[in-house]
Amino acid sequence: MDEFLQWLANNPIVTYSVIAALGLLVLIIIILYLTAFIQGRGISFWPPKIGAKPNQENKLTKSAAKKILVREIKTGITYLKDHNGLWRPINDIDTANYLKRVFGYREDEPIETESASLQPLGDEVIPLRDWKRPRTKAENLSLDAQFSTQVLKKYIRTKSGSRILSFIIRNNSEHDLQINLAELVFDTDAPLVARDISPKNNPKIVGLLTCTLLFNDGRESKKIPSQEETQLDLFLQRQFTTSETSAITSVRLGYIRVVGVFRETEIMFHLYV
Numbered sequence: 001m002d003e004f005l006q007w008l009a010n011n012p013i014v015t016y017s018v019i020a021a022l023g024l025l026v027l028i029i030i031i032l033y034l035t036a037f038i039q040g041r042g043i044s045f046w047p048p049k050i051g052a053k054p055n056q057e058n059k060l061t062k063s064a065a066k067k068i069l070v071r072e073i074k075t076g077i078t079y080l081k082d083h084n085g086l087w088r089p090i091n092d093i094d095t096a097n098y099l100k101r102v103f104g105y106r107e108d109e110p111i112e113t114e115s116a117s118l119q120p121l122g123d124e125v126i127p128l129r130d131w132k133r134p135r136t137k138a139e140n141l142s143l144d145a146q147f148s149t150q151v152l153k154k155y156i157r158t159k160s161g162s163r164i165l166s167f168i169i170r171n172n173s174e175h176d177l178q179i180n181l182a183e184l185v186f187d188t189d190a191p192l193v194a195r196d197i198s199p200k201n202n203p204k205i206v207g208l209l210t211c212t213l214l215f216n217d218g219r220e221s222k223k224i225p226s227q228e229e230t231q232l233d234l235f236l237q238r239q240f241t242t243s244e245t246s247a248i249t250s251v252r253l254g255y256i257r258v259v260g261v262f263r264e265t266e267i268m269f270h271l272y273v
Contacts, residue, residue, distance in 0.1 A: 069103050071111040078111060079121075086122030095127050138265055145262040146269035148173035152229065154253075154273055156236075156245050162198075165234040165248065167213070167256070167273060171224040178261040180221045182213040182232055184273070186254040191247045198235035213256065221260075232256070 070087075071078045078096045079087040090096045100111060135143075153168040171177045184201075186192060186209040197203040201211040213232040215222045224230050240248065255270040 069099055069111060071113050073113045080125055082122055084122070088122040088125045090125045092125070092127035095125060138267060141262050141265045142267040142269045145173065145177060145258075145260075145267050146271070149177065149258070149269070149271060151256075151271055151273055154249055156240070156249060163236040163238075163240065165236060166216075167232045167234075168229055169224075169232065169271070170229045171226060173262075174226050175263050176226055177224045178221070179224065179258055180261070181257075181259040182220075183257045184211045184213050184234060184254060185257055186210070187252065190253045191244065191251060192236075192253070196236055196238055198237045200235045208254070 068081050069078065078090045078099075080090055080099060082088055090099070097107075100107075100109075105111065148171065150170045150172055151167055152170055153166075155166055157164050157166055188208065190209070192209075194203045194205060194209055197211055201214065203209065203211045211234060212220060213234055214220060216231045216233060222230060253273055255272045257268070257270055259266075259268050261267065
C-alpha cells in the first residue's frame with residue numbers, strides 16, 4: 001500500500017484521474033439515490049438497493065380491472081363488483097365512463113364483456129352527480145336537536161321600564177339540551193337596526209346584524225330539560241309605536257343560531273323566528 005501511495009505521489013496526472021473518477025462515481029450514486037427518493041422508491045444503502053416505483057408496484061393491471069368492471073352482453077349494462085363480491089349495476093353513463101378511466105381503459109376501448117347473467121346483484125351504483133357526503137354524528141344530532149326544539153311564541157313585554165323582545169322555546173326531545181350560545185341573526189329587511197338594541201345583547205354587524213340573546217336570568221347559557229320551556233330575551237332601548245310593535249312580532253326577523261351540547265355531542269342549528 002505504501003508503494004502504491006508513493007507511486008501515486010510521483011504521478012500527479014494519475015492521481016488526479018483517480019480522484020476525478022471517484023468523485024464522478026460518488027456523484028452518480030448520489031443522483032441515483034436522490035432520484036429514487038423523489039420518485040418514492042424504496043432505497044437501502046447496505047446492501048445497495050433501489051426498489052421499483054410505487055405506481056408500478058400498485059398499478060391495477062388490465063386483467064385485474066376486468067374482474068372488477070365488466071359489461072354484460074345481453075343487457076349492455078356495466079357492472080362494478082363491490083367489496084362483498086356483489087355486482088352493482090351502473091346505469092349512469094358519466095359514472096361508467098369515469099370508472100373506465102380509473103381502471104385504465106382508453107376512452108374508445110370497450111369494457112370486457114360477460115356472456116352470462118351476473119348474479120347475485122347488489123344495489124345500483126349512485127351516479128356521481130347524485131353523490132352526497134355522508135353526514136357526521138354531530139350533523140345528525142344537530143338536525144335531531146333542531147327538529148325537537150320549537151319556538152312557541154314571540155312577543156314584546158315590559159319589565160322595570162324596559163321593552164324586551166322575548167322568545168319562548170321548548171325542548172320536545174327526550175334528552176336535555178344544553179345551550180351555550182344563542183345568537184339572533186337578522187335578515188337584511190328586518191324592522192330592527194343596531195341602535196334599537198341594548199348593549200346588553202352586544203349588537204354587532206358581521207355581514208348581518210347579530211345579537212346575543214339572554215335567558216331570563218341574564219345568562220348566555222342554560223340547560224333546557226326534556227319537555228320543558230325557557231325564554232330568550234332581546235332588550236330594546238327605544239319606544240315603539242303600535243304599528244312598529246306589530247311588525248316586529250308578526251314578520252320574520254331572521255334566525256337564532258344555537259350552539260350547545262346534545263346527547264354528549266357538540267351541535268349547532270338554526271331556529272327561524
